[in-house]
Amino acid sequence: MAYTMDYPTRQLFYQWLDQKELDNVCFNKLGTIPFANSNSITYQVPLASSNNPYFGNNKCIGIDIPVLIHPESDKNNGQTLVIVGQSAQRDKNSNCSTKHALVGCPFAVSHIMSKPSQCDVYKLIFGKLLNLGYNLYITDAIKMWWTDKRPIFDSKDKDIFLEEINQISENNNIKAIITWGKTAEYFVKSLPIGKNHQPNIIHLMHPGILNWDRWKLSLFEEAVYNNNPQLASQYYPNNNTSSSADIVSDLVVRKILKAITVVIINTHANLI
Numbered sequence: 001m002a003y004t005m006d007y008p009t010r011q012l013f014y015q016w017l018d019q020k021e022l023d024n025v026c027f028n029k030l031g032t033i034p035f036a037n038s039n040s041i042t043y044q045v046p047l048a049s050s051n052n053p054y055f056g057n058n059k060c061i062g063i064d065i066p067v068l069i070h071p072e073s074d075k076n077n078g079q080t081l082v083i084v085g086q087s088a089q090r091d092k093n094s095n096c097s098t099k100h101a102l103v104g105c106p107f108a109v110s111h112i113m114s115k116p117s118q119c120d121v122y123k124l125i126f127g128k129l130l131n132l133g134y135n136l137y138i139t140d141a142i143k144m145w146w147t148d149k150r151p152i153f154d155s156k157d158k159d160i161f162l163e164e165i166n167q168i169s170e171n172n173n174i175k176a177i178i179t180w181g182k183t184a185e186y187f188v189k190s191l192p193i194g195k196n197h198q199p200n201i202i203h204l205m206h207p208g209i210l211n212w213d214r215w216k217l218s219l220f221e222e223a224v225y226n227n228n229p230q231l232a233s234q235y236y237p238n239n240n241t242s243s244s245a246d247i248v249s250d251l252v253v254r255k256i257l258k259a260i261t262v263v264i265i266n267t268h269a270n271l272i
Contacts, residue, residue, distance in 0.1 A: 002072040003130055005031065005109075007065050008171075009139075009164045016063065016144065017101060018046040026065060030105050042090070042104035044097055061101040061146045062088035066139035066164060067109055068172075069130065077133035079175040080168065081256070084161075084184045086206075087142035087151055106138045121207050124249035129256070134175070137168050141179075141187035153187045162191060176260055181206035202259040207252050215248045 007026040014022065025043050047061070070076060085106050096102050107122040126136055142153050143160050168174060177193065177200070179185045185203040193201070205211055 003069055005067050005069045007105075008068050009066050009167055012160050012163060013063060013065060013143075014048070016048060017103065018048050021045045022065070022103070025103055030065065030067075041108055042094075042102035044100045045103045047099050047101055060090045060092055060094045060096045061144065062090035063101045063103050063144050064088035064106045064140050065103065066137065067105045068168070069109070069126065069136045069138070071130040071133055071135070075131065075133045076135065078135075078173055079133070080135040080137055080172040081129060081175055082137045082139065082165070082168065082177040084177065084179045084188060085138070085140045086181050086183045087140050088145045089151075090145065092147055101144075106140050109138060121209065121212075121245040121249050121252075124245055125207060125252050128249060128253045132253075132257075135172060137164075137172070137174075139164060141184045151183050153183070153190075157187070158191060161187075162193070165193065176200040176202050176256070178202045178204060178256060180204055181208075200260065202256060204252065204255060207248055212244050212248050215251055216244065218251070 007030070010022060010026050022045055025045060029043055042062070045063075068080075083106075088104070088106070090096075090102050094102060107126075109122065109126060126138075129136060139161070141157060141161070142151060143157050165174070165177075177188060179188050179202070188201060188203075205214060207215065
């Protein structure tokens with residue numbers, strides 16, 4: 001399907017990265033790289049604030065620039081889903097020059113979404129949501145990752161995320177904020193959002209491959225409950241078929257849509 005993408009909050013990262021180099025990455029590189037199964041497709045960008053204590057002693061620094069993806073105009077329903085991952089984690093053995101960061105985008109999403117394969121669960125989820133007409137704003141809870149950093153967010157991460165939401169809200173109707181994994185869930189729960197008719201918050205188990213069996217188990221139990229042995233066999237957690245990514249992506253999208261529908265019903269009931 002046709003879609004466009006941009007980086008509307010990239011200016012929030014100018015304080016860390018050389019502005020010119022960051023713009024070059026966003027406009028000329030991240031928009032044309034193929035979708036990857038990891039964050040391995042990244043670009044070295046000079047650090048603008050190299051005096052920070054953790055810059056010089058770490059083998060690798062990772063920063064992901066949030067991405068806003070729009071489906072083709074005739075499918076766009078004018079509603080935006082914010083998807084929050086954990087962090088811009090990189091391979092600790094990545095080759096990165098001193099005082100540089102490996103810059104990419106969350107889940108390595110890009111313009112070119114190649115043919116689905118077993119590990120492309122993120123691509124499948126994003127593609128299905130785009131086909132339903134949703135804009136997707138994809139970001140991380142922890143904005144800067146470095147080799148020795150534990151996956152714990154701080155006040156800087158909170159400030160940037162709140163500013164992201166403010167900026168995205170100016171031109172987009174945020175339908176829901178969706179967290180993937182416990183770190184992202186705890187992060188969003190620590191913020192003053194999701195109350196007083198602000199965006200709906202949906203917390204989900206991370207859809208990464210390590211959790212596929214747990215996702216499939218819920219479908220297996222549902223099939224058993226409905227006395228459908230054929231479906232139960234297909235969804236059995238240890239049945240590592242090539243369709244696993246598609247099964248998990250379907251369930252993730254279904255849970256998102258169900259959560260959104262429940263909120264609409266509850267909101268309507270409260271207004272009666």
